[in-house]
Amino acid sequence: MTTLTPVLSRDWDAARSWTMPVYLSNGGYLGLRKALTMKPEEIVAAVKDSGLRGRGGAGFPTGLKWTFLPAPDGGPRYLVVNADESEPGTCKDIPLMLASPQRLIEGIVITSYAIGCHHAFVYLRGEVVHVYRRLLEAAAEARKSGYLGSNILGSGFDLELTVHAGAGAYICGEETALLDSLEGRRGQPRLKPPFPAVEGLYARPTVVNNVESIASVPGIVRGGADWFKQMGTERSTGHGLFSLSGHVVRPGQYEAPLGITLRELLDMAGGIRNGNQLKFWTPGGSSTPLLTAEHLDVPLDYESVGQAGSMLGTRALQIFDHTTSVVRVVTRWLEFYKHESCGKCTPCREGTFWLVQVLRRLEAGKGRPGDVDLLSELSDNIFGKAFCALGDGAVSPVVSGVQYFRDEFEAGMHTPADEAFPPERSTLFAYTPRRPRGAELAGAH
Amino acid sequence: MAMKHETNVPPVHATSYDAADRARLADEAAQIVARYPDPRSALLPILHLVQSEDGYVSPRGVAFAADILDLTPAQVSAVATFYTQYKRHPNGTYTVGVCVTALCAVMGGDAIWDEIAEYLGIGDGETTADGLITLERLECNAACDYAPVVMANWEFFDNATPQSAVALVDDLRAGKAVPTRGADSVATFKEVSHVLAGFPDGRGDEGGEPGAPTLQGIALAKQKRWTAPALPDEGARRRTRTSSQEESR
Numbered sequence: 001m002t003t004l005t006p007v008l009s010r011d012w013d014a015a016r017s018w019t020m021p022v023y024l025s026n027g028g029y030l031g032l033r034k035a036l037t038m039k040p041e042e043i044v045a046a047v048k049d050s051g052l053r054g055r056g057g058a059g060f061p062t063g064l065k066w067t068f069l070p071a072p073d074g075g076p077r078y079l080v081v082n083a084d085e086s087e088p089g090t091c092k093d094i095p096l097m098l099a100s101p102q103r104l105i106e107g108i109v110i111t112s113y114a115i116g117c118h119h120a121f122v123y124l125r126g127e128v129v130h131v132y133r134r135l136l137e138a139a140a141e142a143r144k145s146g147y148l149g150s151n152i153l154g155s156g157f158d159l160e161l162t163v164h165a166g167a168g169a170y171i172c173g174e175e176t177a178l179l180d181s182l183e184g185r186r187g188q189p190r191l192k193p194p195f196p197a198v199e200g201l202y203a204r205p206t207v208v209n210n211v212e213s214i215a216s217v218p219g220i221v222r223g224g225a226d227w228f229k230q231m232g233t234e235r236s237t238g239h240g241l242f243s244l245s246g247h248v249v250r251p252g253q254y255e256a257p258l259g260i261t262l263r264e265l266l267d268m269a270g271g272i273r274n275g276n277q278l279k280f281w282t283p284g285g286s287s288t289p290l291l292t293a294e295h296l297d298v299p300l301d302y303e304s305v306g307q308a309g310s311m312l313g314t315r316a317l318q319i320f321d322h323t324t325s326v327v328r329v330v331t332r333w334l335e336f337y338k339h340e341s342c343g344k345c346t347p348c349r350e351g352t353f354w355l356v357q358v359l360r361r362l363e364a365g366k367g368r369p370g371d372v373d374l375l376s377e378l379s380d381n382i383f384g385k386a387f388c389a390l391g392d393g394a395v396s397p398v399v400s401g402v403q404y405f406r407d408e409f410e411a412g413m414h415t416p417a418d419e420a421f422p423p424e425r426s427t428l429f430a431y432t433p434r435r436p437r438g439a440e441l442a443g444a445h
Numbered sequence: 446m447a448m449k450h451e452t453n454v455p456p457v458h459a460t461s462y463d464a465a466d467r468a469r470l471a472d473e474a475a476q477i478v479a480r481y482p483d484p485r486s487a488l489l490p491i492l493h494l495v496q497s498e499d500g501y502v503s504p505r506g507v508a509f510a511a512d513i514l515d516l517t518p519a520q521v522s523a524v525a526t527f528y529t530q531y532k533r534h535p536n537g538t539y540t541v542g543v544c545v546t547a548l549c550a551v552m553g554g555d556a557i558w559d560e561i562a563e564y565l566g567i568g569d570g571e572t573t574a575d576g577l578i579t580l581e582r583l584e585c586n587a588a589c590d591y592a593p594v595v596m597a598n599w600e601f602f603d604n605a606t607p608q609s610a611v612a613l614v615d616d617l618r619a620g621k622a623v624p625t626r627g628a629d630s631v632a633t634f635k636e637v638s639h640v641l642a643g644f645p646d647g648r649g650d651e652g653g654e655p656g657a658p659t660l661q662g663i664a665l666a667k668q669k670r671w672t673a674p675a676l677p678d679e680g681a682r683r684r685t686r687t688s689s690q691e692e693s694r
Binding site: 003004005006007009010012013015016017018019027030034076085086087088089090091093094095098099119125126127128129130131132133134136137138140162163164165166167168169170181182183184185186187202219222223224227230231239242243244245246250251252253254255256268269286316318320324328329330332333335336339340342423424426427428429431433434435 | 480481482483485486487488489490492493514523524527528529530531545546547548550551552553555556559560563584585586587588589590591592593596598599600601604606607625626627628632637640641642643645646648649650651652654655657658659660661662663664665666667669671672673674676677678679
């Protein structure tokens with residue numbers, strides 16, 4: 001049986017966990033103290049050896065990413081922390097930054113030292129004002145305590161940190177769109193190559209890493225690669241935050257070794273609510289193809305979830321029970337992607353628009369013959385043809401939804417989703433629907 | 446000229462700030478610019494600053510940002526219209542948003558939306574006649590373990606119901622201090638915009654301990670005595686702390 005391994009979350013329950021004294025009393029900044037006795041390349045090697053893979057969804061090896069920076073040329077190089085958490089279902093970085101902002105800052109200082117960066121940035125989504133308050137105050141506290149600014153802990157190493165708030169755009173979680181946004185532009189993705197490691201922020205070498213990845217660095221430095229590798233599987237090492245949401249008894253954050261299964265996590269979270277049946281779930285956010293009850297024992301590591309036809313993504317486990325209409329859920333997700341499509345490329349901008357048109361009529365029970373095939377065709381016109389990964393992500397729920405629940409989509413020719421699956425059976429509270437069955441969604445954007 | 450806009454009376458005829466306001470804004474804009482190696486990076490926070498003054502991205506605010514950063518108004522507008530938090534019309538004192546992305550929608554967001562939209566008699570992006578509440582359909586708030594989620598000026602209200610959402614807008618309109626998962630009360634749209642421009646309001650300590658979902662895993666781990674492998678320096682640190690505690694006695 002797999003057990004939880006709280007590392008990032010271990011002090012979240014301490015009173016005033018977000019303050020410097022509490023962080024220090026729980027081993028805070030010991031990683032930085034050790035790092036400053038090491039050579040930068042030793043830190044890079046330790047993170048590389050640990051096998052840490054990007055926790056923002058793509059799973060690219062973090063240490064390897066750092067080695068892609070070209071040799072120093074005397075000019076600046078940057079670390080940008082991607083804190084634009086907004087993939088539907090993903091809700092791990094926000095609680096981490098609220099409860100433990102110093103852990104992120106410690107990771108930033110160590111990483112900056114390792115890669116030779118003297119000005120780091122956190123790009124936080126703008127829609128979480130209290131997290132911004134905590135980060136701003138934590139940065140000020142770290143500066144006052146000598147962990148930021150010039151000559152950090154007497155090491156001679158200098159680091160400025162700018163905590164930047166975005167303004168509402170999912171696409172800015174895509175690393176090159178984030179960089180454009182941080183440069184004061186519309187957040188639209190850039191053509192790659194050049195990759196950010198070569199030409200990133202202000203066309204300078206830049207490392208972009210997720211919050212949880214960076215927050216994992218102090219532990220790796222303190223414990224060493226072998227400590228980290230005691231957790232997880234051979235190729236998916238370490239601890240990760242698993243975020244359970246939806247129809248579970250105790251939704252929330254469960255920090256476990258990679259490779260834990262949904263069956264084990266559900267057991268910890270009290271199971272599906274009301275003893276209901278699991279219908280479908282996402283392993284890592286709405287951009288990762290749906291899985292079903294047949295996948296309960298798939299180890300939640302990068303390789304196994306990939307073999308099961310999905311992706312580990314951000315370990316955002318959205319759980320839906322048998323009361324839920326998959327057509328309705330997929331429609332809502334596609335409304336999200338349509339709303340958030342940045343408009344730069346035609347397949348995604350137009351494709352998500354048309355997918356929503358078809359999905360809405362299927363949800364309302366007014367589908368036309370051939371609509372399910374049309375969904376597949378529209379998805380085909382986006383997948384692999386969009387400018388960035390958002391396009392591929394957008395079709396994941398459609399393609400996997402039709403794959404596992406084609407009959408339900410076909411039923412959209414004649415039966416409204418809310419007739420087949422009355423929405424009041426899926427909610428957390430009891431209520432009487434105001435909307436007549438089969439009515440078009442009012443006020444949808 | 447020095448119009449104060451406590452409600453959503455639009456400063457449509459105000460084409461510029463008076464001297465004192467402009468000097469204050471220019472000073473804050475300079476502080477923002479100083480945070481970045483390249484001035485243009487200041488554009489997003491400066492637009493938040495404009496909203497903290499005018500309650501939306503006003504024409505004079507666009508002109509101001511363009512002037513500060515040596516951009517054209519068209520360049521500034523192109524950026525401002527890309528992001529959902531920048532408002533093209535005077536915003537209410539409080540933006541109230543209902544998450545209607547899939548998971549929140551299923552858990553109750555759709556029902557909450559139907560109730561609150563009917564109760565207020567307004568639709569997505571519209572503002573009540575008293576200028577207090579702007580209603581929004583929200584895409585994912587990254588708080589899915591607290592679903593369904595409602596927010597007011599980007600402070601969260603967890604496990605919301607149609608009744609709790611109605612009570613929230615009633616309290617906000619009545620001027621009551623409404624406690625949130627974050628701050629102890631909901632700041633106004635302008636106040637929050639000022640924070641988003643990067644100026645702390647000293648309220649980061651508010652809000653207390655995290656909610657149950659955040660602590661679910663750690664609580665279970667403690668109950669079951671599950672831990673991560675010990676860090677090599679931990680045994681030593683614990684001993685040091687114990688001995689220093691003994692010394693202090």
